[in-house]
Amino acid sequence: DAxxxxxxxxxxxxxxxxxxxxxxxxxxxxxLFWYRQTMMRGLELLIYFNNNVPIDDSGMPEDxxxxxxxxxxxxxLKIQPSEPRDSAVYFCASSFLYEQYFGPGTRLTVT
Amino acid sequence: xxxxxxxxPTLSVQEGDNSIINCAYSNSASDYFIWYKQESGKGPxxxxxxxxNMDKRQGQRVTVLxxxxxxxxxxxxAATQPGDSAVYFCAERDEGGSQGNLIFGKGTKLSVKP
Numbered sequence: 001d002a003x004x005x006x007x008x009x010x011x012x013x014x015x016x017x018x019x020x021x022x023x024x025x026x027x028x029x030x031x032l033f034w035y036r037q038t039m040m041r042g043l044e045l046l047i048y049f050n051n052n053v054p055i056d057d058s059g060m061p062e063d064x065x066x067x068x069x070x071x072x073x074x075x076x077l078k079i080q081p082s083e084p085r086d087s088a089v090y091f092c093a094s095s096f097l098y099e100q101y102f103g104p105g106t107r108l109t110v111t
Numbered sequence: 112x113x114x115x116x117x118x119x120p121t122l123s124v125q126e127g128d129n130s131i132i133n134c135a136y137s138n139s140a141s142d143y144f145i146w147y148k149q150e151s152g153k154g155p156x157x158x159x160x161x162x163x164n165m166d167k168r169q170g171q172r173v174t175v176l177x178x179x180x181x182x183x184x185x186x187x188x189a190a191t192q193p194g195d196s197a198v199y200f201c202a203e204r205d206e207g208g209s210q211g212n213l214i215f216g217k218g219t220k221l222s223v224k225p
Contacts, residue, residue: 042217042218043200043215043218045212045215048212091154091155093155099157102147103154105153
């Protein structure tokens with residue numbers, strides 16, 4: 001298995017632009033997680049899905065952030081409009097039971 | 112101005128020595144714990160896990176100890192190698208919380224001197 005796949009690996013955009021991050025979980029996993037990692041706040045859970053249904057989105061910073069999981073093999077995290085404080089590394093992880101497998105992350109820079 | 116980031120605890124060890132990384136957790140209802148390793152520029156990688164009905168579990172060169180009385184978790188790495196240099200996170204699962212949700216600690220940076 002290729003593991004969790006994320007794209008793009010790096011994204012540089014200007015403030016106000018829409019950003020879409022993509023994730024393909026490991027086949028057979030039924031839970032998917034979106035995290036944000038910064039030097040200031042460490043690793044933060046934004047939202048997670050179980051069987052494609054959002055279970056807990058309490059970590060989503062504000063309405064500018066939205067996440068979808070249209071099917072078991074794909075999820076997106078969208079930021080619209082983006083702001084410089086959104087600059088971070090965004091990780092997607094998937095799991096079947098408890099152990100979460102992380103993707104390589106998307107490094108987002110908003111200028 | 113100068114940015115202020117998380118001040119990660121740092122452990123510096125000599126190559127070949129044993130390393131012990133500690134973690135305090137807060138939720139006595141947590142029933143499952145994981146240690147992750149994160150190398151620079153990569154995502155966290157699973158190392159070893161332990162359930163709350165155990166107090167010790169061994170893997171290859173790693174051992175996790177769980178002390179539920181004082182809510183303390185430790186990761187022991189035997190014969191530490193330069194490739195072990197990374198940030199190590201402990202994570203806990205709340206038995207009463209949302210299924211699958213892990214709560215991550217702030218991390219400890221391990222630096223191995225050759």
